[in-house]
Amino acid sequence: MLKVLFLCTENACRSQMAEGLVNHDLAGQVKAFSAGISPKTVNPRAVAAMRELGIDISRQYSKSVDELPEKDFDLVITVCDQAQEQCPLFPGSTEVMHVGFPDPAKATGTDEEIMAVFRRVRDDMRKQLIGVLKQKLASGT
Numbered sequence: 001m002l003k004v005l006f007l008c009t010e011n012a013c014r015s016q017m018a019e020g021l022v023n024h025d026l027a028g029q030v031k032a033f034s035a036g037i038s039p040k041t042v043n044p045r046a047v048a049a050m051r052e053l054g055i056d057i058s059r060q061y062s063k064s065v066d067e068l069p070e071k072d073f074d075l076v077i078t079v080c081d082q083a084q085e086q087c088p089l090f091p092g093s094t095e096v097m098h099v100g101f102p103d104p105a106k107a108t109g110t111d112e113e114i115m116a117v118f119r120r121v122r123d124d125m126r127k128q129l130i131g132v133l134k135q136k137l138a139s140g141t
Helices: 014-025 044-051 081-086 111-139
Strands: 002-008 030-036 075-078 095-098
Touching (some): 014 030, 014 044, 014 111, 044 111, 075 111
Parallel strands (some): 002 030, 075 095
16 A cells, blocks of 8 residues: 655645545555644635545644654655755655645635635645556556
C-alpha cells in the first residue's frame, strides 16, 4: 500500500481535504495522512465541503509532522507554496512533490461565495491528486 503525506502550512483546509479524499477514493490502495508546518484547527468549512461528498473528516485534527504515528512515507505532497519552501527532510527514498492549490480559507464574501471557493478547491484537489496517485499506482513507483 502506498503511504502518502499531504503537507500544508496550517493543516486546516487543503491537506485535511486531501487526506479525506484519498482515503475515500483510493481506500485499500493508498493510505493518506496530513500534517502542517504550523498546525491550527481544522476549518469547519473544509469539514462541511467534504460532508457534501459524503466524506466525514470531522474526526481529523491538525497536527505537525512530529505528531504523526507514521514516519515512513513513500510520497510527500506539499499542497501550498509555504509548505513547499519549508518542507522538512524525510528519510530514505521518500519522494517529495508539489501540487499547489489556493487557500480557500482566504476567500472573502458571503458564506455561499466562500463555500463555493472551498468546493472548487476540493474538486480541483480530487481531480489532480487522485490522478497523480493513480499514475503512481499504475507505474509501481
